[in-house]
Amino acid sequence: MQFDELQIIAPILKALKEKNYTEPTSIQEKAIPLILQRNDILGSAQTGTGKTAAFAIPIIQQIEEMSSQNERRPKIKSLIVTPTRELAIQIDENITKYAKYTRVRNTVIFGGVKQHQQVAELKRGVDILVATPGRLLDLIGQGYINLDSIKIFVLDEADRMLDMGFINDIKKLLELLPKKRQSLFFSATMPRTIVDLSRKILRNPRKVEVSPASSTAETIQQYLYYTNKSEKRNLLRHILSEKNIQHALLFVRTKHGADRIARDLKKHKINSAAIHGDKAQNHRQKVLSQFKNGQIKVLVATDIAARGIDIDKLKYVINFDIPDVAETYVHRIGRSGRAGEEGIAISMCEPEENSYVREIEKLTKQKLGVIKDNPFPQTDKPMTFQERKEFNKEKQLRKQEFFANRKKSRQR
Structure with a gap:
């Protein structure tokens, strides 16, 4: 036709x-x-x-x-x-x-x-x-x-x-x-x-x-690195250098995470920028334009900010965080491998995300290709239910303290 x-x-x-x-x-x-x-x-x-x-x-x-x-x-x-x-x-x-x-x-x-x-x-x-x-x-x-x-x-x-x-x-x-x-x-x-x-x-x-949301494009190769949370940034830099990646869209879960990773990459002389809802509109447009014309090597994005990013011939999508909703993974990697072009999706999985990988494989009816030659392998174990409960409680307390202190400093 x-x-x-x-x-x-x-x-x-x-x-x-x-x-x-x-x-x-x-x-x-x-x-x-x-x-x-x-x-x-x-x-x-x-x-x-x-x-x-x-x-x-x-x-x-x-x-x-x-x-x-x-x-x-x-x-x-x-x-x-x-x-x-x-x-x-x-x-x-x-x-x-x-x-x-x-x-x-x-x-x-x-x-x-x-x-x-x-x-x-x-x-x-x-x-x-x-x-x-x-x-x-x-x-x-x-x-x-x-x-x-x-x-x-x-x-x-x-x-x-x-x-x-x-x-x-x-x-x-x-x-x-x-x-x-x-x-x-x-x-x-x-x-x-x-x-x-x-x-x-x-x-x-x-x-x-x-193409219902459970299917991934046939043109996308999918790879998975199991690692520890503390090693993710090191692993990311290893992946970018080893595969000589010149252009990649990197997905993260939070806006703060996006900013942190972009700063870390810049510190290591990797040209990158973050795009998310808190960024001014003119900044987002400028960054997107720079990414499209190759001035920026790694664009770090949250899911909502990335909706609507349409880059011709984008080869690499990297998941720094594995999404907790399997369909989101399908949407993310669908940024590459468009219109018959070859795409490569690389995901980095920490212990707490192991169950998310199983959900993705169940939804897509595909096994992700686990990379064995990994200098930062996963050695930590996922938290038990009780450990997770304590961790979330502690995290919530730290968050409340942070906002309480910020409010006090503004009132001074």
């Missing part, structure tokens, strides 16, 4: 050809014809399946075909709502590429930056608006955005939207949208809460399902 067999108009095909896109991915092949036929869509697709193009291409085509030559200041015809700034920016960049030879105008709005420039773009008129929920509702409230002309509504990464606490914002938004519209709903996972939400949004949807 080729893109030119999907009834896509010539201007979009020209833009795709420029990007050397000739064959659609599975979700693109399934979704594009259904969206062009004006069906509502319930899409279940994990990261790295080509989902953005699957909805962006038919939206651009529909708007190009309905646009009037005389429309100097277009009204918003399609609204795409997504949970994170990074993902919003990524989607907008892709739309710009695919719409290059059409008359379709698009822009993106998100919080964490001043609104002046975003408002100026909106005043000029756009056909497609990509937005995060908070900034969208804010600008609607200020009277800068009117949703009356919306023909196509997209809710992307719905599961992450709920995880991040945006459910009330989404409910408010649904009240403002025209009842007569086409709706496209995408989520990597489909728990009951997501299915219930989709029923409020969609009418007689066609279901498009690709």
Whole structure:
């Protein structure tokens, strides 16, 4: 199957050809014809399946075909709502590429930056608006955005939207949208809460399902190092040097952990940066840009910050911490091995994470390749139930003391 067999108009095909896109991915092949036929869509697709193009291409085509030559200041015809700034920016960049030879105008709005420039773009008129929920509702409230002309509504990464606490914002938004519209709903996972939400949004949807979250891309090789918690940083530096890794996305569990590891790598002359929710938006965009063009060797990220990071030909994903939810592991490593490219996922497991590895192997029905030639092997034993209970109690006390002392110092 080729893109030119999907009834896509010539201007979009020209833009795709420029990007050397000739064959659609599975979700693109399934979704594009259904969206062009004006069906509502319930899409279940994990990261790295080509989902953005699957909805962006038919939206651009529909708007190009309905646009009037005389429309100097277009009204918003399609609204795409997504949970994170990074993902919003990524989607907008892709739309710009695919719409290059059409008359379709698009822009993106998100919080964490001043609104002046975003408002100026909106005043000029756009056909497609990509937005995060908070900034969208804010600008609607200020009277800068009117949703009356919306023909196509997209809710992307719905599961992450709920995880991040945006459910009330989404409910408010649904009240403002025209009842007569086409709706496209995408989520990597489909728990009951997501299915219930989709029923409020969609009418007689066609279901498009690709690579359920239990499967990992066949192009990704998966390796595992068993080690001790105290040796993880040493092991990380060993892996980076031994394998001569020039470009890697490194996942950690916490924001503080991300900062600590980035500092440690820099101390050892390894160019790195951390990206997470506490970082300013302009810093995050700058770091992401530097990583994409190769200035930064290791990008250290938390799961939420990494949602929406889309880097062509990223070969290495490293799990500094094994995630306690097996599906998260699948999402993480799906950043590499995209669109048929080779990917390598390397995970570092301390004793307390051994059970998480078993859960991952159970979910994916694959054994991770354990590296025997390991200078920092695992020698510690996992804590017993009682030891873990005592450890967590002690940790909670230290945390309370830390915040109490910080509060006192601020009051002085």
